[in-house]
Amino acid sequence: MTTNFASSRYARQVVLKEIGEAGQERLARSTAVIVGLGALGSNSANLLARAGVGTLRLVDRDFVDWTNLQRQSLFEEEDAARRLPKAEAAMRCLKRVNSEIRYEPITEDVNPGNIERLVAGATVLVDGLDNFYTRALVNEACIKLGTPWVYGACLGTFGNAATIIPGVSACLHCMLPEVGQAVTPPLTCETVGVLGAVAVLIAAWQSSEAVKIMVGRKDAVSNDLVHVDVWRNDFSSLPMKRNADCSICSQRKFGLLGKASRLATASLCGRNAVQIVPPPSFKIDFELLRQTLGRLFTLEENPYLIKFHADDHDLVVFHDGRVMVFGTSDPSAALSLYGKYIGG
Numbered sequence: 001m002t003t004n005f006a007s008s009r010y011a012r013q014v015v016l017k018e019i020g021e022a023g024q025e026r027l028a029r030s031t032a033v034i035v036g037l038g039a040l041g042s043n044s045a046n047l048l049a050r051a052g053v054g055t056l057r058l059v060d061r062d063f064v065d066w067t068n069l070q071r072q073s074l075f076e077e078e079d080a081a082r083r084l085p086k087a088e089a090a091m092r093c094l095k096r097v098n099s100e101i102r103y104e105p106i107t108e109d110v111n112p113g114n115i116e117r118l119v120a121g122a123t124v125l126v127d128g129l130d131n132f133y134t135r136a137l138v139n140e141a142c143i144k145l146g147t148p149w150v151y152g153a154c155l156g157t158f159g160n161a162a163t164i165i166p167g168v169s170a171c172l173h174c175m176l177p178e179v180g181q182a183v184t185p186p187l188t189c190e191t192v193g194v195l196g197a198v199a200v201l202i203a204a205w206q207s208s209e210a211v212k213i214m215v216g217r218k219d220a221v222s223n224d225l226v227h228v229d230v231w232r233n234d235f236s237s238l239p240m241k242r243n244a245d246c247s248i249c250s251q252r253k254f255g256l257l258g259k260a261s262r263l264a265t266a267s268l269c270g271r272n273a274v275q276i277v278p279p280p281s282f283k284i285d286f287e288l289l290r291q292t293l294g295r296l297f298t299l300e301e302n303p304y305l306i307k308f309h310a311d312d313h314d315l316v317v318f319h320d321g322r323v324m325v326f327g328t329s330d331p332s333a334a335l336s337l338y339g340k341y342i343g344g
């Protein structure tokens with residue numbers, strides 16, 4: 001069966017000599033994993049769904065909040081009011097845009113226990129993350145599995161992007177060897193803010209790099225780290241050089257992937273909140289927890305999570321045992337509330 005591309009929804013893309021019918025068919029056979037569905041990830045997902053990428057794996061641990069609506073283009077007021085998980089809300093929106101492709105919404109925290117499963121089978125991974133620890137983890141998994149990925153980050157009025165082809169380009173560790181050690185960045189979009197337009201620019205750059213990879217034109221991707229500051233009218237690029245001694249892409253020592261999972265905490269960018277992630281072996285009896293908490297507190301709930309207010313903090317519990325503690329950025333205060341009301 002041949003597709004009549006001239007009259008199809010992809011006509012304007014197929015007529016591009018850089019894509020053509022062969023490129024469009026390759027897109028349809030591709031899987032793009034988008035990790036993080038904030039400003040970068042939601043804008044990338046929008047472009048890639050419209051472009052006709054065969055499968056979009058949409059990964060995010062969080063739910064939609066009112067403060068997201070300023071820049072996260074897949075979400076609407078009703079999603080925030082209902083506190084829908086971002087992966088689900090993104091899929092609902094994108095299905096109305098393009099119902100002909102496959103969606104895999106995944107509401108999970110990205111950690112050493114699941115990253116290789118999340119990357120498996122992907123043609124490309126697009127970074128929509130908000131912290132460098134998880135990016136370093138993504139870098140290790142993608143180098144190990146040979147999956148190209150497109151780094152992107154934005155803060156304030158500036159953003160950066162770079163494309164990493166395993167075995168060819170510099171990896172994230174070649175560029176920024178220290179980032180895997182950092183748990184919380186010193187600056188966050190909570191303290192500095194972020195302009196919606198800069199996220200759209202970086203996501204557009206990332207998406208075009210991802211499309212090049214998916215249509216089989218890895219030779220066309222950028223070898224530079226791209227930097228843009230829309231307020232200072234600065235657009236520059238820095239050539240990236242592979243480090244022949246890089247512990248990740250040369251020596252293949254994957255220190256973060258090998259680390260045992262534990263009760264991990266992370267401050268959430270822009271939320272004055274801490275997330276607590278139990279190890280994969282942790283099994284929660286969610287129904288029992290719901291009943292127990294329901295005797296103590298007034299619960300707000302939907303099919304994905306419950307929310308309650310305790311000790312001047314809002315706590316949100318997901319089915320996998322993850323908890324978000326709002327109103328603090330102090331991991332130990334959050335762990336104490338976790339221990340008090342969830343256990344573990």
Ligand SMILES: [Zn+2]
Pocket residue numbers: 170171172173174175243246247248249250
């Ligand atoms: Zn490297």
